[in-house]
Amino acid sequence: MKKSGIIIYEDGVYWRFTTSGNVSxxxxxxxxxxxxxxxxxxxxxTKIFLRDDQDIWAPSISKRDNLYYCHYSVSYIYSQHSEIGVATSTSLEPGKWTDHGAIGFPQSLRYNLIDPYVFQEDPKSPTYFTFGSFWTGIQQVEMNDNQQLIAWVGQENDIQTIVGNTTVHPAVVEGATMHKFDNFYYILFSVGQCCREENDLVPPGDEYHIAVCRSNSSTGPYIDRDGKDCRAENGGTTILASHGDIYAPGGQGVITDPETGKMMLYYHYVRRSIGYTAEKFFFGYNYLDFNDGWPVVV
Structure with a gap:
């Protein structure tokens, strides 16, 4: 449904951008x-209007030269009528952002325009934009230049599925983020049902959890630890799931700890002892260990 937010570290300060509150x-x-x-x-x-009860979900912050881009989703619960918008600023501070409205991706029955994320390995590498959930899964499109991050020009067939949701009993996949570590590209995503009321919980194992696939190329094909294709076979290796009082971790991102240089996974979750709805989310984080080439939460 929606990522909890994204963390940026600059000049000794952590910045957290989160769903709702017009991007808090x-x-x-x-x-x-x-x-x-x-x-x-x-x-x-936002300049985008879908209907009165819409919300702004899943902000994603990237930076090109001296300009920050915040891509965000506009949607409402259980809707496929969504849009991805963008705002820009030379500062992370509130009150400094200019909203540009919708980025211009076409509507389609095969995907949903939510959960944006921008990945670029280095300043000379292509920029890849991922989004999507439910339906056929996570989508990816290559951006030709920075202006495309504000006003995309292309066709629907330029948008490719990289993590699929196509088997007989598919699981929900959403909220993907991409990262490079050593010689592999990793895509982390949330699987399962999020944000249910206590009287409407899904069977154990079907609730939100965090999975990963990897590839030798940023465009895939991505596989999981068991060798399953993550586009065609619903592949995905679980790295964090419900345990003890912790329930339905997801909405994840990765940041490098500035003090240790280690990669850290952050996410939202709920405590069974307190309540299950989105209003009761907690913010959690753990280090990731890549000793055997696959991320493990430690």
């Missing part, structure tokens, strides 16, 4: 907090 911005001196609310990225909301 908070800062902290460390991942453990204390987090201080700073304001809304889009205090007047």
């Amino acid at each position: 911005i908070a800062t902290a001196p460390s991942l453990s907090g204390p987090w201080q609310y700073r304001g809304a990225l889009l205090p007047q909301g």
Whole structure:
């Protein structure tokens, strides 16, 4: 459905951008907090209008030269009528962002325009934009230049599925993020059902959890640890699932710890002892160990 947010570290400060509240911005001196609310990225909301009860989900922050881009989703629960919008700024501060409205991806019955993420290995490499959930799964499109991040020009057939949802009993896949580590490209995504009421929980194992696939190329094909194709065979190796009081971790991202240089996984989750709805989400993080080429939560 939606990523909890994204973490940016700059000049000794952690910035967290989260779903709802017109993209809420908070800062902290460390991942453990204390987090201080700073304001809304889009205090007047978005130029995109779908219907009155729409919400702004899954902000994703990237930077090109001296300009920040915030891509976000506009949607509502259980809808495939969504849009991806973009705002830009020379600062991460609230009140400094210019909203450009929809980026221009075409509507399609085979995907949903939510959960954006921008990946570029280095400044000379191509930029890849991923989005999507439900339906056929996670989509990827190559961007030709930075202007495409604001106003995309292309055709639907330029958009390719890289993590699929196509078997007889498919699981929901959504909220993908891409990362390079050593010689592999990794795509992390959330699988299962999120944000249910206590009287409407799915069977154990079908709730939200975090999975990974990897490839020798940023465009795939991606496979899981068992060799299953992540596009055609619903592949995906679970790296974090419900355990003990922790329930339905997902909405994940990865950041490099500036002090240790290690990669850290961050995500939202709920505590069974407190409640299950999205309003009761907690923010969690763990280091990732890549000793055998596959990320393991430690």
